[in-house]
Amino acid sequence: MITVIGEALIDLVSVRGGDPVAHPGGSPTNVAVGLGRLGAPVRLITRYGTDPHGELLAAHLAASTVEVVPQSRSAGRTSVARADLDASGAATYTFDIVWELPESVGVPTGSRCVHTGSIAATLAPGADLVRRVLAAEHAKAEAVVSYDPNCRPSLMGDPGPVRERIESLVALSDVVKVSDEDLEWLYPARDFAEVADAWLGLGPSLVVVTRGAAGSYGVCSAGRATAPARAVRVVDTVGAGDAYTAGLLDALRRRDLLNPAGIRRLDPATLGTLLTDASVVAALTCSRAGANPPTAAELSAYRREHGLACGAGRHQGSSSNPWPGSAGTR
DSSP states (O other): OEEEEOOOEEEEEEETTOOOEEEEEOHHHHHHHHHHHTTOOEEEEOOBOSSHHHHHHHHHHHHTTEEEOGGGBOSSOOEEEEEEEOTTSOEEEEEEOOOOOOTTOOOOTTOSEEEEEGGGGTSTTHHHHHHHHHHHHHHHTOSEEEEEOOOOHHHHOOHHHHHHHHHHHHTTOSEEEEEHHHHHHHOTTSOHHHHHHHHHHHSOSEEEEEOBTTOEEEEETTEEEEEOOOOOOOSOOTTHHHHHHHHHHHHHHHTTOOSHHHHHTOOHHHHHHHHHHHHHHHHHHHTSSSSOOOOHHHHHHHHHHTTOTTOOOEEESSOOOOOOOSSOBO
């Protein structure tokens, strides 16, 4: 079982100023949905209301076989993000968010992995509880702790204090996935690979950087790997980074590597296949509107059609340069 902790909200998506269309969203919620559709048993600890937006979220989660922890329902309103899409399908967000959790919330027994990120890990008051939960799981060293900063500058403010919080969460994690755009905001004068190496030194066993159409890059103690972005017709990029995270965690799960020891023993060749699997999940999400990740059957069909049954990443024991691709994710 994978436990995901984080915000659930409604994305009101407008294309170049058009009328908004409601899509269920929230970065950790998108990860949970992606995992559920890929066949991974998944629980979600979140917060949403009993209003119509909350009912839309509840139906969406149920349809994707995500088990929602009962304390997640609130009498208050459901949070909203407004996403404006440009001509390329890239989204700019503004938020109306409430993020709080009951103090009694904890990770259910038997969880193999605990994932969080984005708003849930930085916005008070819920972020403080999320950090305590991650610290407790890190101390037990039984489940994989997974983290995606997924920065929202319009909500997070000055990158200085946010950078300190993010680095403290990286140090509690086994797996970190981050976009190059996040790293550019957090460390404007540093190369993404340099930061990935530095973050690996803080404690994780795996750091992955997604780079949009340039593909993705990963580093573990044994070396580095890259994978190209997959060629698809991009409708929009909403939820694509979250789909990548779901694909990465599911790829680890399918290979029986979703445990702290399994992450520590990763080699560059295996890392390359993991990055490729995750890139395909993200690309399929880019090919349709909203945060709408593929099912396991859709992923299998794509991999068979494109000869990707065993993955196709590049790897090196010391260093490598990411290559360009046609459609990717941040």
